[in-house]
Amino acid sequence: MKIKEAKVFVCSPGRNFVTLRITTDEGLHGLGDATLNGREKAVATYLEEYCIPALIGKDPFRIEDIWQYFYRGVYWRRGSVTMAAISAIDMALWDIKGKALGVPVYNLIGGKSRDRILVYSHANGKTLEETVEEVHRHIASGFAAVRAQSGIPGIARTYGVPRDGQPYEPAHRGLPEETVWSTEKYLNFIPRLFRTLRDACGDEVHLLHDAHHRCTPIEAARLVKELEPNHLFWVEDAVPSELQESFRMIRAHSTTPLAVGEVFNTVYDYTTLISEQLIDYIRMPVGHGGGITHALKLAAFASFYHVRTGFHGATDLSPVAMMAALHVDTAIHNFGIQEYMPHQEIVREVFTADFRFDRGYLHVGDSPGLGVDFDEKAASRFPYIRASLPVNRKLDGTLTDW
Numbered sequence: 001m002k003i004k005e006a007k008v009f010v011c012s013p014g015r016n017f018v019t020l021r022i023t024t025d026e027g028l029h030g031l032g033d034a035t036l037n038g039r040e041k042a043v044a045t046y047l048e049e050y051c052i053p054a055l056i057g058k059d060p061f062r063i064e065d066i067w068q069y070f071y072r073g074v075y076w077r078r079g080s081v082t083m084a085a086i087s088a089i090d091m092a093l094w095d096i097k098g099k100a101l102g103v104p105v106y107n108l109i110g111g112k113s114r115d116r117i118l119v120y121s122h123a124n125g126k127t128l129e130e131t132v133e134e135v136h137r138h139i140a141s142g143f144a145a146v147r148a149q150s151g152i153p154g155i156a157r158t159y160g161v162p163r164d165g166q167p168y169e170p171a172h173r174g175l176p177e178e179t180v181w182s183t184e185k186y187l188n189f190i191p192r193l194f195r196t197l198r199d200a201c202g203d204e205v206h207l208l209h210d211a212h213h214r215c216t217p218i219e220a221a222r223l224v225k226e227l228e229p230n231h232l233f234w235v236e237d238a239v240p241s242e243l244q245e246s247f248r249m250i251r252a253h254s255t256t257p258l259a260v261g262e263v264f265n266t267v268y269d270y271t272t273l274i275s276e277q278l279i280d281y282i283r284m285p286v287g288h289g290g291g292i293t294h295a296l297k298l299a300a301f302a303s304f305y306h307v308r309t310g311f312h313g314a315t316d317l318s319p320v321a322m323m324a325a326l327h328v329d330t331a332i333h334n335f336g337i338q339e340y341m342p343h344q345e346i347v348r349e350v351f352t353a354d355f356r357f358d359r360g361y362l363h364v365g366d367s368p369g370l371g372v373d374f375d376e377k378a379a380s381r382f383p384y385i386r387a388s389l390p391v392n393r394k395l396d397g398t399l400t401d402w
């Protein structure tokens with residue numbers, strides 16, 4: 001079998017998605033997600049200009065070799081654009097292999113290690129009271145694990161909290177909007193929120209929180225120490241984590257479990273964090289970190305250090321990346337939890353994915369390949385719209401991490 005054609009589709013059913021479709025001379029096709037929020041066209045161009053011409057004529061079964069061709073074979077390696085493109089190719093090849101052999105991808109990568117996948121949902125409120133109410137609503141609708149983000153008194157808008165009546169989506173049309181941030185106000189508020197949540201919701205529910213890269217190392221240490229009595233499942237991205245060594249200090253102050261890495265894209269972003277056991281969960285998106293092939297290697301490396309997975313699953317990854325993550329979640333031994341932020345209804349007009357939610361868990365179907373379909377005609381009704389993630393400034397106007 002040979003790769004005959006590969007095509008990139010950029011569409012916007014409610015938000016932008018970049019989809020790669022690889023077709024073989026035997027008429028099989030595989031799908032990959034190449035969405036990189038706010039940088040969609042960069043990945044689309046990288047694929048069209050540099051990858052697709054080199055893919056034509058290759059044997060789609062040689063997944064590892066093709067992966068190495070686009071990683072090791074390229075002098076300018078790594079980085080989120082390159083790795084999102086490689087991820088999309090990799091997913092599409094696993095999809096083709098599964099379809100060709102008539103098996104779901106999880107059966108190609110070790111088979112089922114579990115029957116269902118624990119997920120966490122997003123509860124967001126503008127105030128403490130609204131957030132508590134939202135967490136209760138999520139528990140009542142069956143979730144066993146809930147991430148809580150809240151508006152902070154004295155800050156107009158913050159990460160994770162939607163505007164009125166809209167689903168939460170961080171990217172907005174046009175150039176980046178500017179938001180204002182105060183870590184001091186955040187640190188004064190968040191421990192109170194989680195004390196209230198634990199009292200209100202009891203000990204059973206897993207509570208999670210995303211600090212979204214906003215603290216300095218010593219601020220992060222204070223945060224996780226103050227949250228410790230409330231037994232969170234994890235605190236995510238406590239600091240901008242390119243400085244892996246900062247976690248030595250954070251870790252020394254608390255037993256609150258730590259999750260890191262939704263902006264990472266290779267195992268090399270994790271070497272210190274994992275080998276020194278400075279974190280508990282890896283967040284690297286299957287869709288940005290070299291696809292299924294590299295996610296399996298990262299998970300294997302992490303498993304030797306008792307670090308588990310908690311793959312990124314925000315709505316800026318398409319249902320194709322979600323399916324890829326679910327197959328890995330199903331097969332690996334050191335699975336921890338999967339983020340599950342359901343897409344808007346309109347997304348289903350373009351993508352259909354073979355999984356279902358039942359009482360806190362996702363169940364993957366047994367369709368051959370990834371179990372996801374893409375309707376090209378429907379996609380053409382939703383043309384690309386330029387959208388950007390916000391930028392953040394401190395109260396005095398200094399640019400800071402968003």
Ligand code: KDG
Nearest residue numbers: 037170210212262313314316
């Ligand atoms: O595009 C940015 C989002 O993927 C990110 O803000 C979502 O932090 C996020 C999360 O944990 O889902």
Ligand code: MG
Nearest residue numbers: 210236237262
């Ligand atoms: Mg996050």
